[in-house]
Amino acid sequence: MTITQLKSPLETDAQSFYAPISRPRRLRSSDAMRRLVRENSLSANDFIYPIFVDEALKEPQEVSSMPGVFRQSEKSMEVLLKQVETAKIPAVMLFGVSAHKDHEGTDSFRKGGLMDRMVRRAKDTCPELVIMADACFCEYTDHGHCGPLDHIHNDVDNDRTIANIAMQAVTAAEAGADVIAPSGMMDGQVGAIRSALDQSGYERTAILAYAAKYASGFYGPFRDAAGCSLGQGSGPANRKTYQMDPANGDEAMREVALDIEEGADMVMVKPGLAYLDILYRTKQAFGLPTFAYNVSGEYCMIKAAGRNGWIDEDAAMMEMLLAFKRAGADGIISYAALDAANILQRS
Ligand code: PBG
Ligand code: ZN
Numbered sequence: 001m002t003i004t005q006l007k008s009p010l011e012t013d014a015q016s017f018y019a020p021i022s023r024p025r026r027l028r029s030s031d032a033m034r035r036l037v038r039e040n041s042l043s044a045n046d047f048i049y050p051i052f053v054d055e056a057l058k059e060p061q062e063v064s065s066m067p068g069v070f071r072q073s074e075k076s077m078e079v080l081l082k083q084v085e086t087a088k089i090p091a092v093m094l095f096g097v098s099a100h101k102d103h104e105g106t107d108s109f110r111k112g113g114l115m116d117r118m119v120r121r122a123k124d125t126c127p128e129l130v131i132m133a134d135a136c137f138c139e140y141t142d143h144g145h146c147g148p149l150d151h152i153h154n155d156v157d158n159d160r161t162i163a164n165i166a167m168q169a170v171t172a173a174e175a176g177a178d179v180i181a182p183s184g185m186m187d188g189q190v191g192a193i194r195s196a197l198d199q200s201g202y203e204r205t206a207i208l209a210y211a212a213k214y215a216s217g218f219y220g221p222f223r224d225a226a227g228c229s230l231g232q233g234s235g236p237a238n239r240k241t242y243q244m245d246p247a248n249g250d251e252a253m254r255e256v257a258l259d260i261e262e263g264a265d266m267v268m269v270k271p272g273l274a275y276l277d278i279l280y281r282t283k284q285a286f287g288l289p290t291f292a293y294n295v296s297g298e299y300c301m302i303k304a305a306g307r308n309g310w311i312d313e314d315a316a317m318m319e320m321l322l323a324f325k326r327a328g329a330d331g332i333i334s335y336a337a338l339d340a341a342n343i344l345q346r347s
Pocket of ligand 1: 134136138146183184218219220221222223239294295296297
């Protein structure tokens with residue numbers, strides 16, 4: 001900051017001889033002034049609300065590691081969808097919690113399977129909401145990986161997975177999904193989905209690609225919620241052969257570029273909080289509608305600290321959500337979306 005010397009220190013008292021020329025504090029002087037110069041804001045329009053639909057449940061059941069988040073039954077999902085619509089949140093992301101798991105995760109693409117029923121019911125309940133279907137297999141496979149295993153290489157079989165995910169996408173589109181959101185990080189998955197949708201007459205169905213998704217330690221509570229923790233059984237012990245290495249930033253740009261080439265309409269960076277640099281770079285470099293996934297671990301950290309009285313939970317949550325906007329996100333997938341929309345409505 002530039003400083004003017006007003007008087008010599010010898011002639012005056014110590015408090016008055018330096019005065020800054022530039023005074024940013026002028027624009028922080030009142031609530032109205034702060035609102036006037038505010039650069040970013042949150043609104044209900046920014047949110048996508050994730051919903052877990054558990055086919056084994058009769059009543060909603062709270063996820064113990066995610067206070068305030070309930071796995072829904074197929075029926076109780078309707079109540080929650082209407083709350084989302086009333087809160088003016090434009091979109092939901094649906095995750096099935098399967099009781100019919102097998103090696104390939106076939107219930108995710110079977111006619112009459114959970115994906116089909118869940119999407120159809122959501123679209124019937126709230127036709128005006130944007131219904132997004134998370135497209136993956138980990139919630140539907142008995143081993144918990146994001147696609148069938150190739151036992152020779154002890155890894156997920158990439159090309160078999162994308163053949164299956166093409167079927168899953170068509171099943172979801174047929175059931176009424178507006179957006180397919182592939183989250184498995186298989187090579188070529190966006191291209192496979194785009195061509196299958198187009199060939200089946202669903203050229204109007206959009207793709208939100210989980211383009212840069214990292215092998216993160218912040219997914220733990222989600223895996224409790226969705227029942228997709230990796231067992232001790234077959235397959236690799238973690239997802240590092242398909243999800244990205246947290247050390248890499250340039251690689252994320254290549255992953256995003258590939259998904260756009262293959263036909264992604266929107267892209268996502270996941271997780272959000274520890275990857276704001278990736279979010280910023282993605283928006284700057286490609287300019288597509290870009291979303292941040294405020295993942296389960298980020299949500300539960302704030303909930304846990306808030307419950308301990310260590311932080312102001314609402315303030316910290318809103319600050320985190322706003323950070324995604326400031327970094328360039330067009331929207332945020334967040335378990336806090338419903339609470340945040342209600343807080344915004346009150347303020
Ligand atoms: C599954 C999937 C995961 C999440 C979204 N989709 C878990 C994973 O990759 O292990 C994580 C979401 C969260 O933690 O909130 N493909
Ligand atoms: Zn998965």
